[in-house]
Amino acid sequence: MLIFDADDTLWENNVIFERVIDEFLDWMVHPELDRDGVRAVLDGIEAANAVTLGYGSKVFLHSLGECLERLRGRAATAQESARIAGWAAAFDGGRVELIPQVAETLAELARRHELLLLTKGDTEEQEQKVTASGLTRHFRGVHIVAEKNVATYEELTRAYDLVPASAWMIGNSPKSDILPARSAGLNAVFIPNDHTWVLEHDELDPGDDKVLRLSAFDELLRHF
Template identity: 85%
Template structure:
């Protein structure tokens, strides 16, 4: 309200000053009066300029800070025009803030390397002397791919897949001893901590100061929530979403839920299959940070010519771009 009155008052006195100058010219006033009028005009222009700067500072604040307070905000439309609509990240981007969506497993902390250690032991056990480990691995990969569709993800499904692999390779159900050996591997996934990837903690802390962050992870809800809780990273995210699968529909639902402008949002992860390709199909930008331990079923081809995909070698490199 104060800014509006200030603009009106400054504009009014600017008109008064021009009228005074016009009368001085018509009546042939002395140079002394001309200096008075000129000084008044300059001071009024400075006043008007300061009021405009104050108005622009309010607009910038609304664009950068207001989203956390509610769904309604200002949206920047064209040059110098502002209208009130639901929050658009286009305006937040102009003010320096963007929406960044992060994957969790193998992006924020190491995950698949634990599965690979168990698989190495399993292959050593199941491969006969002189046998082909890659053939056994191919059978296991096929079982895991099928179970991912019907049963989902996580350590419980993985251990079930190991039991199914034993059945297929040996032509019978696992014995009590074999089942107990498989169940023993569950301890590998029950740790009370996660191994953060280097640079994650400090990078997320800085990014949370600059932008709005979401966490999007797939798998068993209880298992994923436990990992998020022990990671110590929860406070950096506006919300945490655990989903059964990450596909185009998942990202489109996220866009609708937060009323996002897809072209102004970035999905950040290590998996072409779950993070990069479906996000791009939904219209989002993407940041691909490869992990040497990415699960083979999460591999995929990322178009090297896609200018909307940023490729980074390390998580900490995000600070150079966001």
């Protein structure tokens, strides 16, 4: 069984958030903090909100508003709130940009193996992206979860009666795709994405021979 992450593994996702953050940082001039300082405040707010509110564009826009209020020491004005709300248009789930060779590679892998899709975030938002991707037909099951932790992988293993040592989790996030899957006994394939969200970064054990590291998605065909 091959289990695939979605955002930033099958299609580009965080690059859209980064474009909005760049615009936010251009706008959010602070008398004492430079861009890196403002970004650090925003990262801290996002990390806290991910725990209590989850993921997705709505939580992200909420975090931008919270960051503005914290840095300016007051509530956002109607004009400021409207500007933040206007960034929602960047996250139109009706279209996605597939990463190169994903469609062709998945089509071939689906002829060789059973595939699952495992993604986290806002259910409605993720469903829209999965549908827009046109990839659903390749997967035996599509699972949208609030968090991808060890318990998530253990539950998926039980649901499909998987032998962990024969299953592979494929993704770009060390924090959500690789480390918890390995802790649950699965193998993993790490395919880095230059735009991976900073909060999804983590250190991988270079000596773990159950983690296959690839540089491009279509390299999967040489191993599976």
